[in-house]
Amino acid sequence: MNTDSPSCLVQKLSHYVALDEHSLDSISRLERDERDFSKNDEIYQGGDENTYLYVVKRGWLYSYADMKDGRRQITEIHHPGDIVGFPDIAFDQRTSVLRAAEDVRLCPFPKKDLDEVFSQAPQLAALLFALSVRNQVILTDFLRAVGRMSARERIAYLLLDLRSRLRIANKSMTTTFRLPLNQTEISDVLGLTNVYVSRSFAALEKDGMIRRSNGHVEILEEEKLAKICDFVDRHVGLDTSWFPPSNG
Amino acid sequence: MNTDSPSCLVQKLSHYVALDEHSLDSISRLERDERDFSKNDEIYQGGDENTYLYVVKRGWLYSYADMKDGRRQITEIHHPGDIVGFPDIAFDQRTSVLRAAEDVRLCPFPKKDLDEVFSQAPQLAALLFALSVRNQVILTDFLRAVGRMSARERIAYLLLDLRSRLRIANKSMTTTFRLPLNQTEISDVLGLTNVYVSRSFAALEKDGMIRRSNGHVEILEEEKLAKICDFVDRHVGLDTSWFPPSNG
DNA sequence: CGGAACCTTGACGCGTCTCAAATCCAGTGG
DNA sequence: CCACTGGATTTGAGACGCGTCAAGGTTCCG
Numbered sequence: 408m409n410t411d412s413p414s415c416l417v418q419k420l421s422h423y424v425a426l427d428e429h430s431l432d433s434i435s436r437l438e439r440d441e442r443d444f445s446k447n448d449e450i451y452q453g454g455d456e457n458t459y460l461y462v463v464k465r466g467w468l469y470s471y472a473d474m475k476d477g478r479r480q481i482t483e484i485h486h487p488g489d490i491v492g493f494p495d496i497a498f499d500q501r502t503s504v505l506r507a508a509e510d511v512r513l514c515p516f517p518k519k520d521l522d523e524v525f526s527q528a529p530q531l532a533a534l535l536f537a538l539s540v541r542n543q544v545i546l547t548d549f550l551r552a553v554g555r556m557s558a559r560e561r562i563a564y565l566l567l568d569l570r571s572r573l574r575i576a577n578k579s580m581t582t583t584f585r586l587p588l589n590q591t592e593i594s595d596v597l598g599l600t601n602v603y604v605s606r607s608f609a610a611l612e613k614d615g616m617i618r619r620s621n622g623h624v625e626i627l628e629e630e631k632l633a634k635i636c637d638f639v640d641r642h643v644g645l646d647t648s649w650f651p652p653s654n655g
Numbered sequence: 656m657n658t659d660s661p662s663c664l665v666q667k668l669s670h671y672v673a674l675d676e677h678s679l680d681s682i683s684r685l686e687r688d689e690r691d692f693s694k695n696d697e698i699y700q701g702g703d704e705n706t707y708l709y710v711v712k713r714g715w716l717y718s719y720a721d722m723k724d725g726r727r728q729i730t731e732i733h734h735p736g737d738i739v740g741f742p743d744i745a746f747d748q749r750t751s752v753l754r755a756a757e758d759v760r761l762c763p764f765p766k767k768d769l770d771e772v773f774s775q776a777p778q779l780a781a782l783l784f785a786l787s788v789r790n791q792v793i794l795t796d797f798l799r800a801v802g803r804m805s806a807r808e809r810i811a812y813l814l815l816d817l818r819s820r821l822r823i824a825n826k827s828m829t830t831t832f833r834l835p836l837n838q839t840e841i842s843d844v845l846g847l848t849n850v851y852v853s854r855s856f857a858a859l860e861k862d863g864m865i866r867r868s869n870g871h872v873e874i875l876e877e878e879k880l881a882k883i884c885d886f887v888d889r890h891v892g893l894d895t896s897w898f899p900p901s902n903g
Numbered sequence: 904c905g906g907a908a909c910c911t912t913g914a915c916g917c918g919t920c921t922c923a924a925a926t927c928c929a930g931t932g933g
Numbered sequence: 934c935c936a937c938t939g940g941a942t943t944t945g946a947g948a949c950g951c952g953t954c955a956a957g958g959t960t961c962c963g
Contacts, residue, residue, distance in 0.1 A: 457894070472795065472796070472799050474799075474803065474804075474885045475885060478803040478804075479803070480798060480799035480802045480803050482795040482798055482799070483795075493788050493791075494788050494789075494791040494792045494795065495788075495792070496785065496788055496894070496897065497785040497786070497788050497789035497792065497893050497894060498789070498792070498889075498892070498893075498894055499892075499894040499896070502792050502795070502887075502889070503795070518897045519896070519897050521781075521897050522781075522897050522898060522899045522900075523899075525777045525780055525781045525784075525898070525899045526777050526899040526900075529773045529774050529777070529780075532773055532777075532780060532784070533769075533770075533773045535784075536773075536780070536783075536784050536787070537744065537745040538745070539784070539787060539788050539791070540741050540742050540743075540744060540745050540787050541742075541745035541746070542791060543741075543742040543787070543790060543791050543794060544742045544743070544745065544746070544750050546791060546794050546795065546798065547720065547730040547731075547742065547750070547751070547794065548720070549798065550728060550730055550794065550797065550798050550801060551720050551722075551728035551730070553798060553801050553802045553846065554728045554801045554845070554846030555722065555726040555727070555728050555846060556722075556726075557950080557951095558950080558951070589908085589909065589910085590909075590910070591909085597802070598801065598802030598803060599951075599952090600951075600952055600953080601909090601910085602910095602911085602912090602951090602952075602953080602954095603950090603951055603952070605909095605910060605911060605912085606911085606912085606951090608910095609910095609911080621960090637722045637723060639750075641746075641750070644746070644747075645745050645746075646705070646744070646745060646746055646747040648747075648767070649744065649766045649767050649769050649770050650770060650773070651770045651771075651773045651774040652770075652774070805918075805919095806918080806919070837940085837941060837942085838941075838942065839941085847919080847920090848919075848920060848921080849941090849942085850919090850920075850921080850922095850942095850943085850944090851918090851919055851920070852942095853941095853942060853943060853944085854919095854943085854944085856942095857942095857943080869928090869929095904963100905962100905963090906961100906962090906963090907960105907961090907962090907963105908959100908960090908961085908962105909958100909959080909960080909961100910957105910958080910959070910960090911956105911957080911958070911959085912955105912956085912957080912958095913954105913955090913956085913957100914953100914954090914955095915952100915953085915954090916951105916952085916953075916954105917950105917951090917952075917953095918949105918950095918951090918952090919948105919949090919950085919951095920947105920948080920949080920950090921946100921947085921948075921949095922945105922946095922947090922948100923944100923945090923946095924943105924944085924945085925942105925943080925944075925945100926941100926942080926943070926944090927940105927941080927942070927943085928939100928940085928941075928942090929938100929939095929940090929941100930937100930938085930939095930940105931936105931937080931938080931939105932935105932936095932937085932938100933934105933935090933936085933937095
């Protein structure tokens with residue numbers, strides 16, 4: 408049972424639109440169950456049957472895909488309030504692996520529950536749709552980073568993007584945040600090696616753009632960082648003008 | 656007016672699910688208008704107001720994002736039957752530029768028309784949702800290619816991906832297809848330079864994996880190509896089991 | 904105090920980029 | 934039917950960013 412403080416999913420979704428009654432009903436149904444996983448647990452694997460999605464209640468996770476020879480690409484980082492698994496709902500098998508970057512708590516819910524969302528809660532359906540396609544834009548920005556930026560620029564991009572995302576859920580956040588990913592994981596996000604992540608991180612720090620200490624990062628020169636990677640914050644706003652009228 | 660043969664959007668969507676009456680109604684409303692554009696026309700720019708989406712009737716287009724210093728990343732290639740612009744519906748401004756790779760015909764429709772889809776045609780809403788999140792998986796595969804593969808492997812990946820996509824709309828397709836993109840464009844898709852695309856293309860051809868002639872590509876060794884880039888075809892199937900019951 | 908995981912540093916190699924020139928090719932006009 | 938043209942592709946030479954491999958340091962925890 409969900410005994411936590413007000414659901415962080417509701418909190419995140421309410422950031423964008425006033426949820427009507429049908430939407431709130433549907434959400435609470437998605438958060439009935441809870442399950443804990445430990446750091447480095449793999450919640451599912453590519454090829455697994457694909458019947459559940461997960462709301463993240465606590466902790467960071469990431470999705471990755473790897474090649475037979477071991478090369479790995481992390482394709483998404485998941486934070487509390489995120490729904491994990493949407494990209495796979497179009498398939499009956501998993502297309503990626505979900506792994507806990509630290510100890511986490513998840514709310515699994517069956518994918519089949521979505522039919523009710525579409526037929527009973529069109530507002531929520533539209534919102535989930537909007538967030539899902541927005542993710543595509545964010546992924547697209549990342550593709551540009553990986554395809555066209557130097558190592559330094561990619562790290563700058565990642566840090567600014569993480570900060571923007573975390574700020575949605577935690578408005579009081581300052582310029583410092585916790586980064587529970589090791590450099591090998593970061594390198595797999597950015598298409599680099601752990602060694603070069605280390606060097607580039609050190610270079611950014613030496614230039615006074617950032618500061619690091621025990622798992623935390625501080626953004627010192629936000630504007631300079633944003634400039635070297637053409638950063639645009641995609642997380643703040645959402646155009647809801649085309650949503651169906653709310654019928655709560 | 657749409658005087659063409661049966662809409663290729665209907666054709667593509669029907670590939671995945673039997674469309675009910677509400678869905679067909681909604682689709683025909685999306686295809687009321689037609690407009691032609693010439694090769695290299697930019698249909699919209701990043702930052703433009705964002706009120707229309709487009710159904711592609713004829714020709715290839717692509718979306719790209721560029722950095723201030725001119726580096727460019729093509730983020731999606733659009734074919735007939737595709738709907739262009741979904742990723743942007745969450746924003747009120749364009750996040751990318753849409754350019755015609757050759758002469759094209761589009762059906763623009765207002766984004767606002769989608770509210771009716773969500774409230775009146777839940778089946779179509781679910782289908783569009785599914786296709787949209789599937790795109791995210793496809794983009795994710797691409798990210799892995801750009802982040803973790805060599806130039807040869809990336810080209811192999813692109814060719815196989817294009818072939819799979821084109822085969823959906825044209826089932827009679829053989830191993831040869833038309834590729835109306837120049838090598839600079841291909842390099843901007845794959846995060847390479849035009850020079851290195853030329854070299855890698857030539858290498859694949861020399862190894863007997865492909866053959867090229869006047870704007871066409873032939874896949875000679877499909878299995879070898881698939882092996883070097885761990886290719887998985889994401890375009891064939893779609894899990895529709897979670898869709899709301901059709902009420903046509 | 905010992906060990907494991909992680910980060911840092913150095914030396915070297917390689918894949919891709921850069922720049923530039925040459926060649927090919929389709930379309931155009933004479 | 935052929936010269937002309939501009940875009941696209943190919944080819945070469947040299948430079949450089951990042952990868953690879955390996956050793957050494959650091960931090961944390963039992």
